[in-house]
Amino acid sequence: MLRSAALRTMRRMARCEVCGNDYGMSFEVHAQGAVHVFDCFSCAIHRMAPICEHCRVQIIGQGVEVQGHWYCGGHCARAEGRTGIVDKV
Numbered sequence: 001m002l003r004s005a006a007l008r009t010m011r012r013m014a015r016c017e018v019c020g021n022d023y024g025m026s027f028e029v030h031a032q033g034a035v036h037v038f039d040c041f042s043c044a045i046h047r048m049a050p051i052c053e054h055c056r057v058q059i060i061g062q063g064v065e066v067q068g069h070w071y072c073g074g075h076c077a078r079a080e081g082r083t084g085i086v087d088k089v
């Protein structure tokens with residue numbers, strides 16, 4: 001009984017929310033109270049990665065956040081005149 005419920009959940013959760021691929025090895029990402037489902041990391045990055053507000057690159061590493069703005073690194077934050085850089089580790 002428990003086992004069939006778990007299987008049903010897995011089937012329901014399998015479809016990637018970016019490309020719609022129904023892949024058996026899909027995975028979930030829990031972020032800010034929401035659950036996202038992806039079939040691969042490139043889809044997860046496409047959906048989840050913040051964009052650097054200076055150079056527009058997708059931030060796949062840690063990045064830096066300054067007063068609610070995201071940058072790929074301290075260089076871009078400083079280029080935008082931000083001070084008090086906070087490392088999110």
Ligand SMILES: [Zn+2]
Pocket residue numbers: 016017018019020021038039040043
């Ligand atoms: Zn996908």
Ligand SMILES: [Zn+2]
Pocket residue numbers: 052053054055056057071072073076
């Ligand atoms: Zn940047």
